[in-house]
Amino acid sequence: MGLIISVSIFLLAIIVNQSMLVGQTTSESVLDFPKAEIQDIRNEVFRYRSAEVDPDPIQADIETLTLYRKSALVDISNTSERLTIHYNNGVTYYHEVIQI
Amino acid sequence: MVNENGVLYTIEGVAAGVLMITTAYLVVSTTVMFTPGDSHIIDMQLEQLGNDVLASMDTPIRYGDPSPLELYITDNDSSGFSNHFLLYANTAAQPGFGRIKFNSTVYYRKDADVGSYHFSDSGDIMTGREHMVNVNRRVFVKDYTNPPPPGPDDRPQSVLLEVTLWRD
Numbered sequence A: 001m002g003l004i005i006s007v008s009i010f011l012l013a014i015i016v017n018q019s020m021l022v023g024q025t026t027s028e029s030v031l032d033f034p035k036a037e038i039q040d041i042r043n044e045v046f047r048y049r050s051a052e053v054d055p056d057p058i059q060a061d062i063e064t065l066t067l068y069r070k071s072a073l074v075d076i077s078n079t080s081e082r083l084t085i086h087y088n089n090g091v092t093y094y095h096e097v098i099q100i
Numbered sequence B: 001m002v003n004e005n006g007v008l009y010t011i012e013g014v015a016a017g018v019l020m021i022t023t024a025y026l027v028v029s030t031t032v033m034f035t036p037g038d039s040h041i042i043d044m045q046l047e048q049l050g051n052d053v054l055a056s057m058d059t060p061i062r063y064g065d066p067s068p069l070e071l072y073i074t075d076n077d078s079s080g081f082s083n084h085f086l087l088y089a090n091t092a093a094q095p096g097f098g099r100i101k102f103n104s105t106v107y108y109r110k111d112a113d114v115g116s117y118h119f120s121d122s123g124d125i126m127t128g129r130e131h132m133v134n135v136n137r138r139v140f141v142k143d144y145t146n147p148p149p150p151g152p153d154d155r156p157q158s159v160l161l162e163v164t165l166w167r168d
Helices: A004-032 A035-050 A057-072 B005-030 B036-057 B068-075 B080-087
Strands: A073-080 A084-089 A093-099 B098-111 B113-121 B134-143 B155-168
Touching: A004 B005, A004 B036, A035 A057, A035 A073, A035 A084, A035 B036, A035 B068, A035 B134, A057 A073, A057 B098, A057 B113, A057 B134, A057 B155, A073 B005, A093 B080, B036 B068, B036 B098, B036 B134, B068 B080, B068 B134, B080 B098, B113 B155
Parallel strands: none
Antiparallel strands: A073 A084, A084 A093, B098 B113, B098 B155, B134 B155
């Protein structure tokens, strides 16, 4: 009887330990994912495209400021029929091609 | 006749009691698990709130118009931004307690360099002891008519607005 109870307590303790680990890794991956950054860059690209200004200096703005303040690499390229956005902050790599 | 039977029964009873209490504690505590990740939920909520407020301020009222956020930066209207931001961020009607405070800076590119200027704040002094989060928004500015000196170039550009948020 004592042996059964000890083994069951041991198993319960393992489950408790595992749940700590799962909570940690899940919340870390949620926190690390730069959802707002990607939405922001996409929104900004659409905004300056619809404003019909010279896109090159604005792309340089976004790339330089993101590298300087957010430590992430951004590369936006802009042709007449497609728009590509690369984003890489060392953990998350995001690549999007938008057909216009 | 005195022997140790009673002592053995007592020890067995105490051991069984400890085992039962430990098991019950483990079972109950697994349902209310506080993982290390849970402490970040409050940060995530504040970060989400800040990003949402900036996103809604950066939405034009009519198609083709500049957004309110763009107008505040264009006119360097720091009190207008402060009022608007605090109105959106402090939706719970609790005057004086748990209010959201902020400080914001605008970063811009000038040739190969990055410059910045202080844009707006809620009038609170940062002591460095607050538990703060940082949110940012890229704002497209079409006419930089009134940049604070020595400010950004007068051209259509994208500036980075960084807002540090905290609750007291």
